[in-house]
Amino acid sequence: MNYTGYTFTISPLQPATEILIAELGQLGFESFEETETGLEAYIQTKDWCETILNDVFALQSAEFEISYTFKEIEQVNWNLEWEKNFEPIHVENRVSVIAPFHEKTGMEYEIVIEPKMSFGTGHHETTHLMIQHLLELDLTNKSVLDMGTGTGILAIFAEMKEAHPIDAIDIDEWCYINTKENVEKNNCKHITAYQGDASLLTNQKYDVIIANINRNILLNDMDIYNNCLNKGGKLLLSGFYTQDIPFLEERTKDLGLTIQKTFTKNNWVGLQLNK
Template structure:
């Protein structure tokens, strides 16, 4: 599968806003460097939304942009050359197989950086992992909605003691990547990759749900998340900007889950909610 890199002349707050807006389309990862925002999307999926993406960028001031096609080989090579280990507060190391291992192998997640989003580098993945480490998941069953590489599902099983995690993503590459990474981390028996939307997850009610997606998808899926969550269960939400926190809070409360804690990083927010017992 070929990918396309959308390179936009934007940085700082504008890049953050664009990242949140573009996440409503099937862009799988983002990076910001040298005054440019880079957004990556499968070439076949760009054809369905390019006119809408261009209209969005034009509406924000005709931002300069270029589209660059990247083949499979070059995509993987670019990921591997750029991928650096991520240290989550000295408690968990997220690394690739070609990096030096952590001193304590139980406190690391090994992720092969391929074509699926979720290596810990983006602020939302960092926030979700950080919040996840605060939960006692021993013996509990969970759902990772929009699992990407499976980094959160794997961390829940390997580092937090979760008994089972359904890892759901609509992308075929994400399913394959999650399966590969779960095996590499020794949790293939506890992490179950599934391809589809949250409706394909039939293992509920879940003791915890992880959803690092986008504001619009989160708010649309909130009633379903609440229905799938066991009484007393934890719901971790991210993928939205600080300025959208109130919108997500209101959607959670309307669905019957109570926000209990929020944390922020680089303009992004994670919201920890709980369904009343």
């Protein structure tokens, strides 16, 4: 699938950037990457129209200046760009996420990922947060669902912690293909990848559900996750900012879930919910 990417130049950066991210999230933008001069934001082209920003309050405010450009981004293989920019992720000196061109670290858990995406995710923080949560959980013989699996990082880590079986789902075809490649690269035997969304979830049950997506999709699909979660199970959520926590808290209360633990990193949040 193709995306439309926006480059926003913002002055001053805060609180304008946070306000803009919140408003764009409501419009269906799926990925954000803060820059030194503003923000990169991406939306699926099928959900985009020329007037999509007409009612964005942040663009009309006299308190800050925001300008932008946009373009459609074709689905291409940007491995060379990732080689220039992708840095290894290290968590608690126990887990490393590296690309094939990085040197081995010798850590307890070492995940080799070859990302293939048409733009940078900007979500290293959320990956870090979810790995933090998974590190603290006993996943031995636990059934796991990884929604919005992306490159398959979290599903692969779950298998390294002896979880099985594991389902990894992503709506993007390239993510689905990339997950299968990374599963093979890490010699995983218990992960099944699927292309699709939460509509694939019918009668499945899981002990642990991981959903590292974005606030709007989480709010929309959380009842489905809850229905698929075994009693006493864990729901791990990330892909949103600290200012989004009240929206998630309200939804969790409606579903009878309790927030057990919260990790934050650079304003990103990872929640552990218990059923």
